Each structure stands twice: as C-alpha cells, then as structure tokens.
C-alpha cells in the first residue's frame with residue numbers, strides 16, 4: 001500500500017540501514033557484548049529494550065502457535081512496570097470529558113460543541129433537559145454504543161486512556177505534535193495535516209481511513225522513513241526530527257515492521273529469513289540458533305522452517321514476516337495492511353497472532369482496510385481523512401468511512 005508517486009530522490013530521507021522487518025546487507029553494526037548479554041537475560045523491558053528472549057513470549061500464557069488452539073490468557077505485561085498501562089479490558093469505556101445527557105445542561109448560549117459528539121439541544125431556554133429528552137438521548141447513546149457502525153460515526157474524540165497514562169507518569173511510545181507532511185509532488189495536498197497523537201506502551205491501535213488518507217505516510221514517519229515537513233515526532237523518547245542518521249539503525253531495531261507484501265527474501269528459507277534479521281544486528285550464532293526456531297514455533301511454522309517463501313501460502317509467508325518482526329522482541333510493532341493480501345480466515349489468524357504479541361506488552365499499530373476485523377476487535381481506532389485525524393476512539397469499529 002501507499003507507494004503513490006514515490007521517487008527515489010525523495011524517499012527514504014535517510015540512508016538505507018538494516019532494520020528488523022527490512023533485512024539489509026552485511027554492513028550491519030557489530031554486536032556489542034553488553035547487548036548480547038542483555039539479549040540472553042530474562043529481561044525487564046524498557047520501552048526500547050528489544051532484548052527479551054522469544055522464550056519469554058512462549059512462556060506468556062496461551063501464546064502458542066495458532067494450530068495449538070485458543071485461550072490466550074492474560075498478558076505478562078502487568079509484571080513489567082514499564083508496561084503497566086492498563087489493558088484495554090481494564091479501561092472503562094466511559095467518556096469522561098463528554099457531557100452526558102444526564103448532566104445538568106449548560107446555561108443557554110454556553111453549549112460547547114465537541115468534535116464527533118452526538119450533541120443534543122440543551123433543552124428549553126431555561127437550560128432544563130426534560131426527562132423525555134434525557135431518556136431519548138440515553139437510549140440513543142446505548143444504541144450507538146452497542147452498534148459499532150453507529151458508534152464510530154458519532155464517537156467522540158476520546159482521551160481517557162492517554163490521560164490515565166499521563167497521570168500515571170507513563171511516557172508515550174509515540175508522540176506526534178502538529179505533524180504535517182507535504183510531498184513535493186503534491187504541494188497543495190498535505191499527506192499529513194496537523195496530526196497530534198499519543199500512543200502508550202501496550203496499546204493496540206488500528207489506523208483506518210480511505211485509500212490515500214495518509215496511513216502509510218503516518219507509519220513511515222514513525223519509522224523515520226519519511227521526515228515530516230513540520231511538527232514533532234517522538235518515538236520512545238527519541239526526537240525523530242533531530243535524530244542523527246547514525247542513530248537511526250538503533251531506533252529501527254526497536255521497531256518490528258510487517259507489510260502487506262511480506263517482503264521476504266525469495267531465495268532464503270523461512271528460517272533464514274528470520275535469522276537474517278538477527279544477523280543484521282550482529283547477534284551471535286548461538287542466539288540465532290536458539291531464537292529463530294523458537295519464534296517460528298510460536299507462529300505455528302515449526303514444520304516449515306526449511307521452506308522457501310514460494311512453497312508457503314500467503315498466510316504462512318505473513319507469519320514468517322511476523323516472526324521476523326518480533327524475533328528481536330521489539331517493544332513496538334508497526335503493521336501496514338498485514339492482512340491486505342489474505343483471505344478472511346487467514347487474516348483472522350494473523351490478527352490473533354498480533355493480538356497475542358500485544359498481550360505480551362508489545363505496542364502494536366495496524367493500518368488496515370479490514371472492516372470486519374476492526375469491528376470485531378473493538379480496540380483503539382484512529383481514523384485519518386485527507387491527512388487529518390478525524391477520530392481517535394478508545395474502543396471502536398471501522399466506521400462509515402475509510403472503506404474503499
């Protein structure tokens with residue numbers, strides 16, 4: 001997705017560097033023994049500590065290969081203070097800053113419209129909401145809340161989770177402030193237009209919107225593949241507008257990336273594709289030998305390690321790609337239409353896999369056109385339109401926009 005009008009002279013803005021998810025050749029930075037030691041320890045993850053062994057994931061309850069059945073249980077993230085943001089299940093679906101129809105009405109003339117809020121008239125000039133009006137709005141709210149399609153149309157821009165995290169002193173993994181991107185080829189049509197976002201550790205976020213609404217550009221700014229025209233992008237404490245080129249490989253090794261077209265090396269086996277990601281960041285052979293089979297087992301490909309990509313189905317190839325993205329245990333996983341080439345049943349498996357990875361504490365961001373998936377998972381949804389965030393909903397569905 002999202003390769004419109006790209007020219008070699010424009011993107012990427014930084015030198016090609018090895019990164020998890022985009023294997024690069026052997027000029028990878030040498031390993032440091034400290035990093036390797038860290039990699040081999042049972043880790044307390046920092047937001048940007050990419051080093052937990054895959055065995056940690058395996059030990060996470062229920063995080064088993066897909067074919068081994070269901071029941072992924074609670075995440076281990078709770079044991080980790082840095083991943084202590086409440087899970088979506090723990091966060092009340094209330095809408096704190098949104099006036100309830102049961103609240104006393106604002107004095108006449110002082111009603112403040114909020115974006116996306118289903119506003120009602122405040123009632124008669126006296127400011128009193130009649131019981132009938134309150135009942136009507138309450139029942140409509142209930143309908144909206146229970147129907148993803150309606151909910152997404154009328155949903156408010158919510159910030160309760162962000163506020164909770166902020167109050168708890170947790171830093172966002174991703175912070176975007178007034179981010180605008182104008183590609184030279186389209187000077188009058190910003191691909192991103194004053195985007196403000198906070199994404200916290202452990203969140204699972206869907207990014208939706210029409211084709212061309214800016215999803216890929218937004219993900220690319222997080223990876224520093226695209227440098228915004230203006231604004232501020234902080235990823236795990238690194239200011240990407242100021243980061244030095246030589247530090248970008250370190251940034252990217254903390255971010256797993258999964259793409260619609262898998263981006264596997266065609267002449268390498270599943271094992272070799274995953275191993276290559278570790279080789280690129282200088283992991284010792286012993287670590288690679290231990291980690292790669294483990295992570296392939298976790299994605300249910302224990303039997304296909306020696307298969308070349310063209311001997312695998314689309315879903316299996318995508319699982320190799322997910323394995324490659326997660327083998328270094330990045331705290332952040334960015335997925336650009338990971339199910340775009342897959343049929344619905346296979347897509348479901350990939351999404352379950354991503355959800356399980358998220359349950360181990362990894363922040364997962366998924367750009368998708370998969371309406372059914374977004375509706376069924378009811379996670380945080382950020383909707384883009386014309387490069388602007390038009391909806392940021394703590395738990396939502398796909399909505400009536402963002403479809404093809």
Ligand SMILES: Nc1ncnc2c1ncn2[C@@H]1O[C@H](COP(=O)(O)OP(=O)(O)OP(=O)(O)O)[C@@H](O)[C@H]1O
Nearest residue numbers: 001002004005006183191211212213214215216217
């Ligand atoms: N390298 C580029 N040069 C010029 N314009 C670009 C470039 N990349 C993207 N655009 C434009 O920026 C806008 C956003 O594109 P982007 O690929 O981010 O959208 P998207 O939501 O990911 O779309 P899709 O769902 O089709 O992948 C579009 O108008 C697109 O044509």
